Amino acid sequence: MAIVVRMLVQRTLLLIPLLLGVSLLVFIVMRFSDSKPEYAYFQGANPTQEQIRAFQEQNGLLDPLPVRYARFVGDLVRGDMGTSVLTKAPVRDSVLTALPLTLQLTLYGVLIAVVLSLLLGVTAALFRDRWPDQAIRLVSLFGVAAPAFWLALLMIQYLAVDLGWFPTGGYINPADGVGGWLRSLTLPAFALSLPVAAYLTRVIRTSMVEELDRDYVRTAIGSGLPPIAVVGRNVLRNALITPLTVLGLRVGYLLGGAVVIETIFALPGMGQLMINGVRNGDPAVVQGVVLTIATGFVVLNLVIDILYLLVNPRLRSAS
Numbered sequence: 001m002a003i004v005v006r007m008l009v010q011r012t013l014l015l016i017p018l019l020l021g022v023s024l025l026v027f028i029v030m031r032f033s034d035s036k037p038e039y040a041y042f043q044g045a046n047p048t049q050e051q052i053r054a055f056q057e058q059n060g061l062l063d064p065l066p067v068r069y070a071r072f073v074g075d076l077v078r079g080d081m082g083t084s085v086l087t088k089a090p091v092r093d094s095v096l097t098a099l100p101l102t103l104q105l106t107l108y109g110v111l112i113a114v115v116l117s118l119l120l121g122v123t124a125a126l127f128r129d130r131w132p133d134q135a136i137r138l139v140s141l142f143g144v145a146a147p148a149f150w151l152a153l154l155m156i157q158y159l160a161v162d163l164g165w166f167p168t169g170g171y172i173n174p175a176d177g178v179g180g181w182l183r184s185l186t187l188p189a190f191a192l193s194l195p196v197a198a199y200l201t202r203v204i205r206t207s208m209v210e211e212l213d214r215d216y217v218r219t220a221i222g223s224g225l226p227p228i229a230v231v232g233r234n235v236l237r238n239a240l241i242t243p244l245t246v247l248g249l250r251v252g253y254l255l256g257g258a259v260v261i262e263t264i265f266a267l268p269g270m271g272q273l274m275i276n277g278v279r280n281g282d283p284a285v286v287q288g289v290v291l292t293i294a295t296g297f298v299v300l301n302l303v304i305d306i307l308y309l310l311v312n313p314r315l316r317s318a319s
Contacts, residue, residue, distance in 0.1 A: 082284035109193035121204025143198025152191035169266035248304030
């Protein structure tokens with residue numbers, strides 16, 4: 001337990017320079033993009049140069065970049081992500097409203113990806129080089145190659161429009177009915193998770209095959225232990241070490257892919273918020289969403305690292 005706590009403290013301290021680097025990158029990109037808050041503020045009007053300059057002076061847009069970045073980081077430390085120049089509402093409030101839906105979609109996608117990849121990967125390894133293995137490898141190859149947005153469009157056409165099993169878009173709050181909530185998120189979650197599930201299936205299958213070929217497996221089965229017990233207690237646990245690392249990297253894909261999927265399914269999450277910010281030229285909203293997603297990616301990878309430590313006894317003993 002002490003090792004886990006020490007690793008948690010070390011990784012948490014490493015988050016500080018990492019998040020500072022992310023904030024610096026976002027700050028620089030937004031400052032040199034075409035999204036200028038002074039023009040978004042006067043959108044639909046024809047401001048004079050004096051009005052634009054007055055807005056810039058009032059909001060510190062004429063200060064040197066290092067001063068503006070220091071002020072930006074100071075505001076972030078206080079939990080202030082800025083104010084939307086269009087709605088005049090704090091960006092933090094908009095993010096807190098949209099973030100729960102994106103987290104629901106991402107976690108639902110992770111659950112689907114883990115369940116499918118475990119089921120298919122283990123089955124392919126146990127039936128190695130036979131028809132179930134070949135069929136699963138073919139399907140997983142297709143899943144890796146298929147982009148999430150294309151799968152989303154296919155699902156909308158066949159499962160929502162033609163068969164009517166799911167809604168074509170929109171979001172139902174779980175307070176209004178758990179069944180409706182699940183139906184509104186199932187298609188987006190499947191479209192988001194299938195490429196990740198396909199990739200994880202291949203990784204799990206490879207790890208399982210390597211583990212099944214080890215001497216201790218043959219010894220355990222030869223001594224009379226049931227093969228199911230050997231696979232469940234030893235092989236599967238040891239084989240999941242590498243897929244856990246891959247899953248941590250793919251969680252970032254799920255968070256980033258949620259932006260596109262939410263737009264396709266008209267879900268009012270972080271993706272819609274960022275798209276609206278880009279469309280309206282509202283840089284405070286865009287940088288708030290990007291920073292939140294980047295922070296979520298880093299924190300989720302920290303969780304995966306802790307799980308990796310708990311699963312891998314050799315790493316615990318080395319620590």
